[in-house]
Amino acid sequence: MKTTVPDTQEIADVLEKIAQLLELHGENPFKIRAYHHAARSLERLSEPLQVLVEEKRLGAVEGIGKAIEEKIVELVTTGRLAYYEELRSHFPPSLFELFEIQGLGAKKIRLLYEELHIDSIDDLEKGCLSGQVALLPGLGEKSATNFLKAIAFYRRHVGKFRLDQATLLADFLITDLRAHPAVGQCQPAGSLRRRKESIGDLDLLVSSKDPEAVNSFFLKHPLVSEILMQGPTKSSVYLKNEEGESGLQCDLRVVKPEEFPFALLYFTGSKEHNIRLRSRALESGWSLNEYAFTPQRDASTPPPVHSEKELYAALKLDFIPPELREDRGEIAAAALNKLPKLVEWTELKGTFHCHTKASDGENTLQEMSEAAEELGLEYLGIADHSKSSVQAHGLHEKELLVQIQEIRQRNQENKKIHLFAGSECDILKDGSLDFSNEILSQLDYVVASVHSSFTLDEAAMTQRIIRAMENPYVTMIGHLTGRLLFSREPYALNIPAILDAAAATKTLIELNANPRRLDLDWRWWSLAKEKGVLCVINPDAHSTSGLQHLRFGIDIARKGGLTKEDIFNTASLKNIQTALQKKRS
DNA sequence: GCCGTTTTCGGCCCGACTGTTTTCAGTCG
Numbered sequence: 001m002k003t004t005v006p007d008t009q010e011i012a013d014v015l016e017k018i019a020q021l022l023e024l025h026g027e028n029p030f031k032i033r034a035y036h037h038a039a040r041s042l043e044r045l046s047e048p049l050q051v052l053v054e055e056k057r058l059g060a061v062e063g064i065g066k067a068i069e070e071k072i073v074e075l076v077t078t079g080r081l082a083y084y085e086e087l088r089s090h091f092p093p094s095l096f097e098l099f100e101i102q103g104l105g106a107k108k109i110r111l112l113y114e115e116l117h118i119d120s121i122d123d124l125e126k127g128c129l130s131g132q133v134a135l136l137p138g139l140g141e142k143s144a145t146n147f148l149k150a151i152a153f154y155r156r157h158v159g160k161f162r163l164d165q166a167t168l169l170a171d172f173l174i175t176d177l178r179a180h181p182a183v184g185q186c187q188p189a190g191s192l193r194r195r196k197e198s199i200g201d202l203d204l205l206v207s208s209k210d211p212e213a214v215n216s217f218f219l220k221h222p223l224v225s226e227i228l229m230q231g232p233t234k235s236s237v238y239l240k241n242e243e244g245e246s247g248l249q250c251d252l253r254v255v256k257p258e259e260f261p262f263a264l265l266y267f268t269g270s271k272e273h274n275i276r277l278r279s280r281a282l283e284s285g286w287s288l289n290e291y292a293f294t295p296q297r298d299a300s301t302p303p304p305v306h307s308e309k310e311l312y313a314a315l316k317l318d319f320i321p322p323e324l325r326e327d328r329g330e331i332a333a334a335a336l337n338k339l340p341k342l343v344e345w346t347e348l349k350g351t352f353h354c355h356t357k358a359s360d361g362e363n364t365l366q367e368m369s370e371a372a373e374e375l376g377l378e379y380l381g382i383a384d385h386s387k388s389s390v391q392a393h394g395l396h397e398k399e400l401l402v403q404i405q406e407i408r409q410r411n412q413e414n415k416k417i418h419l420f421a422g423s424e425c426d427i428l429k430d431g432s433l434d435f436s437n438e439i440l441s442q443l444d445y446v447v448a449s450v451h452s453s454f455t456l457d458e459a460a461m462t463q464r465i466i467r468a469m470e471n472p473y474v475t476m477i478g479h480l481t482g483r484l485l486f487s488r489e490p491y492a493l494n495i496p497a498i499l500d501a502a503a504a505t506k507t508l509i510e511l512n513a514n515p516r517r518l519d520l521d522w523r524w525w526s527l528a529k530e531k532g533v534l535c536v537i538n539p540d541a542h543s544t545s546g547l548q549h550l551r552f553g554i555d556i557a558r559k560g561g562l563t564k565e566d567i568f569n570t571a572s573l574k575n576i577q578t579a580l581q582k583k584r585s
Numbered sequence: 586g587c588c589g590t591t592t593t594c595g596g597c598c599c600g601a602c603t604g605t606t607t608t609c610a611g612t613c614g
Binding site: 028029062 | 611
């Protein structure tokens, strides 16, 4: 373990590892869940862990009791945890990777380790091929074959699928399913419906009086590459990817029409959200499953339910939009009628941070303008790269001034959509900007972004961005953490400190809607809102089709609990022009 | 291990499918 103080995420990871180790040790499942739960609680703390430890308030965090509090304190103060080290000493660290293999859980991993000394994915593969795995009690030829398939799948798809990729596949399937005569209602569920940034598998839900017909239609669908499991109500397949190989996993559930709202709620999740709802149902004496409420002995009769809304109402809750169902306080808020009224797509009036051919975009200013108009936007901001982004053909001062002139000219000629002249100006290593204030002052707005020196330490990177925000011409910070989903980690950054500075300097924080980024992450937006920081949803469009990414931006804003009022570009053109001047004056 | 208008013990969400089994354990969501 590192000698420096571990950060909150690292501590949450240790708690998760403890949970896995306890599973391997065959511990009480509720104890295991307690560690999972505590890890999740840590991940959504709204204040620094260090402060909670110093003020001895950790025990007040839900899911953290005396025992786990002591362990966290030990980790924070010494950087080590004797309990964890003791647990770990019984198993090699490589064993953890076996949990990633579909069909393998703690019991079988332990069996494989104790009987065959298998402690890695490579070992498991060898054991399956040699026939040894099939000889173990409780396992057989079929298990070994399935492990080999699962290993191959894991190697092809370490990581997950992006929201846009999963959405595209789901749209195809749902369109075809809805056209089938035996299909009543058909909805996506799972993390796709909750609009998470990454999707592990696709969950589709259908209501039908003829489940067999639906299942057989689904299993023969041209997008299906391989059948994993098939039952009367549930089947599971791999879908074809671009190369025609097995890609995303897709589960189809077929239920009776009257069961649909229960099943939709259940399969939408999240798991933690469902667990809470079931506990809440039990308070009324009803057991809740994916089909119905079942009153326990002496309990009152549950009301009839025809929709998710009625289902929540039966539990004395406001309807909770799927995006919020992550067990982050939404149930308590729904009980008190305090859920936010989430922003809607139709409330978005314009956007900033779009590129053209002048730097690294694919389309001209005119084409971008027309596409935005078609999308129904009132205004569009053009922000091509600045000169330091050589790889992206960043504009030099002279080229930028020409572009500003062109934009002013277009606004004279076309009154249907207003164009704003901006720049995505590099934040240099020391926090200064790529253009002088004299140049910046001629623009309508500035998106300041980091495109270099990603490896600065947290303090330096934080200071770098804060310095940029202190510039009166910097309107907003682009893709704050620089993450690229599944390919680049966010750079080290003290996000609460950045949000404080954003509030103090009246700088907007971008929600970059490009599905590879979705940055800033949705988990931070409630804190941003609390601190009074405004969000601006930008597509970072490098083509006309890139403007469509705005929809994912709305998804993530909703997931972050943001309302129309929390988002800068829900303002009309009339109001936005004065708002853009606000920081400068 | 956590939690409490049933409060310091005794609960803790619930069901489908698979593979290896002759009645069920393990895994998954």
